[in-house]
Amino acid sequence: MSWQDDAGRDLVRSFGPRMEMFVRGEGAYLWDADGRRYLDFLAGIAVNSLGHAHPVFVEAIAAQAATLAHVSNYFATPPQLELAARLKRIAGTGESGRVYFGNSGAEANEAAFKLARLHGGVERPRILALTDAFHGRTMGTLALTGKPYMQEPFLPMTPGVEFIDSTIEALEAALDDRVAALFVEPIKGEAGVIDLPDGYLRAARALTAEHGALLIIDEIQTGAGRTGEWFAFQHAGITPDAITVAKGIGGGFPIGALITFGAASELFYPGTHGSTFGGNALGTAVSSAVLGEIEDEGLVQNSADRGRQLRAAIAAIDSPLIDGCRGQGLLIGIALRLPVAKAIVSAAQEHGLIVNAPNDETIRLVPALNVGDVEIDEFIALFTASLRTVQDALVLDVDAEGVTA
Numbered sequence: 247m248s249w250q251d252d253a254g255r256d257l258v259r260s261f262g263p264r265m266e267m268f269v270r271g272e273g274a275y276l277w278d279a280d281g282r283r284y285l286d287f288l289a290g291i292a293v294n295s296l297g298h299a300h301p302v303f304v305e306a307i308a309a310q311a312a313t314l315a316h317v318s319n320y321f322a323t324p325p326q327l328e329l330a331a332r333l334k335r336i337a338g339t340g341e342s343g344r345v346y347f348g349n350s351g352a353e354a355n356e357a358a359f360k361l362a363r364l365h366g367g368v369e370r371p372r373i374l375a376l377t378d379a380f381h382g383r384t385m386g387t388l389a390l391t392g393k394p395y396m397q398e399p400f401l402p403m404t405p406g407v408e409f410i411d412s413t414i415e416a417l418e419a420a421l422d423d424r425v426a427a428l429f430v431e432p433i434k435g436e437a438g439v440i441d442l443p444d445g446y447l448r449a450a451r452a453l454t455a456e457h458g459a460l461l462i463i464d465e466i467q468t469g470a471g472r473t474g475e476w477f478a479f480q481h482a483g484i485t486p487d488a489i490t491v492a493k494g495i496g497g498g499f500p501i502g503a504l505i506t507f508g509a510a511s512e513l514f515y516p517g518t519h520g521s522t523f524g525g526n527a528l529g530t531a532v533s534s535a536v537l538g539e540i541e542d543e544g545l546v547q548n549s550a551d552r553g554r555q556l557r558a559a560i561a562a563i564d565s566p567l568i569d570g571c572r573g574q575g576l577l578i579g580i581a582l583r584l585p586v587a588k589a590i591v592s593a594a595q596e597h598g599l600i601v602n603a604p605n606d607e608t609i610r611l612v613p614a615l616n617v618g619d620v621e622i623d624e625f626i627a628l629f630t631a632s633l634r635t636v637q638d639a640l641v642l643d644v645d646a647e648g649v650t651a
C-alpha cells in the first residue's frame with residue numbers, strides 16, 4: 247500500500263488528492279519520504295512565516311508546553327496578555343483596542359461576523375462583502391465568501407450578506423444607513439492575488455464612517471508582515487474598526503484573532519462569544535515568539551525588499567507565458583498569458599519547487615518572510631526550468647494537432 251492509497255481511503259474527500267507527502271522541513275526546504283529536497287515557496291499558504299522548524303518556533307513550543315499549555319478562558323495567562331498587547335501595538339489600535347482569540351482564520355471571521363451583527367442590530371441588517379473575496383469555509387464565513395460554487399451545496403446561507411464589485415463606484419452605490427459592516431480582503435489571495443483599485447481602502451473608510459458602518463479588514467493572508475507592512479491596511483494610512491488575522495501570526499501553530507479598534511471594542515459583552523481553545527497559553531506564546539522574531543530580524547522590511555527583488559527577477563525571465571506580477575511584498579501572483587498554472591505547479595514539483603495555482607492563470611508565491619538571496623536565485627532557476635518544461639509540452643501539443651509548421 248502506498249501513502250496515496252492510505253490518503254484516498256482514510257481522508258475526507260473535501261480536498262483533492264494530496265500532491266506529495268512530506269516528512270521533514272528546515273528553513274525554506276521540505277523533504278519527501280525518499281529524501282528528495284524541495285524549495286518551498288508556498289510556506290503552508292503564507293503560514294510558515296519563519297520557514298520550517300525555526301529554532302525560535304521550536305523553543306517557544308517546547309518551553310511553553312513544559313510550563314503551561316491550557317487553562318480555559320476562565321483564567322488569564324502571561325502569554326495571552328503579552329500577545330494581546332503585542333497585536334494591539336503592531337496593529338496600531340492604541341489603548342482602546344481589544345483582541346479576541348480563536349484557532350483559525352475562519353474563527354476570527356466568525357467573531358467579526360458576530361461583531362457586525364452586534365453593531366447592526368435590527369436597524370442595520372445589511373452586511374457587504376466583495377465578490378471573489380475569500381473569508382473561510384464555515385457556515386458563517388461561507389456566507390461572506392462570494393463564490394456561488396462554494397455556497398451552492400450548502401444553501402441556505404446565513405442571511406443579510408450582499409456582494410458588491412471591488413470598485414469605489416459599487417461602494418458608493420451600496421452603502422447606506424442600513425449597512426452594519428463592510429468586509430474587505432485587501433489583496434484577494436485565494437481568488438488569484440488580485441489587488442484592489444487605487445484609493446479603495448481610503449474610500450471604503452470614508453464611506454463606511456459617513457454611514458456609521460464598520461469597516462472590517464480580513465488580514466488573514468496579508469497580515470503578519472506579508473505585504474511589507476505589519477498589515478496591508480497600513481499601506482493606505484487608514485484606521486479600520488476591526489481586522490482579522492491568522493495564518494502567518496502563528497508561523498505554523500494554529501491561531502487566529504479578531505482585533506478591534508475604538509468604539510467597536512465595546513460591542514462584545516460577557517456571554518456573546520467564546521472558544522475553549524482560543525487564546526490558550528501554548529498558541530499565544532508561540533505567536534508572540536514568531537511575531538517577536540519577525541520584529542527583531544526586520545522581516546517586515548525584508549518582505550518589502552525581497553518582494554521587490556523577486557518581482558524584478560521574475561520580470562527578467564525570458565518566457566512568453568509570463569504577463570507580470572500582482573500583489574505586494576512577499577504575496578506575489580504571477581499572471582500567465584495562458585491557463586497553464588496547474589501544469590506549471592506540477593512541472594515545478596518535478597523540478598523540486600513548491601508553488602501553488604489559486605486559479606488557472608496565476609502562480610502564487612508566498613515564501614517565508616526570512617527568504618534571502620540563495621533561495622531567490624534557486625527559485626528563479628527552478629521556476630525558469632519549470633516554465634520551459636511546460637512551454638516545450640505546449641509546442642509538442644500544437645505540433646501533434648498539426649497547427650504549426
Ligand SMILES: *Cc1c(COP(=O)(O)O)cnc(C)c1O
Nearest residue numbers: 350351352380381382464466467
Ligand atoms: C485562509 C483565509 C481564511 C480562512 O482561514 P482558515 O484558517 O483556513 O479558516 C480567511 N480569509 C482569508 C483572506 C484567507 O486567506
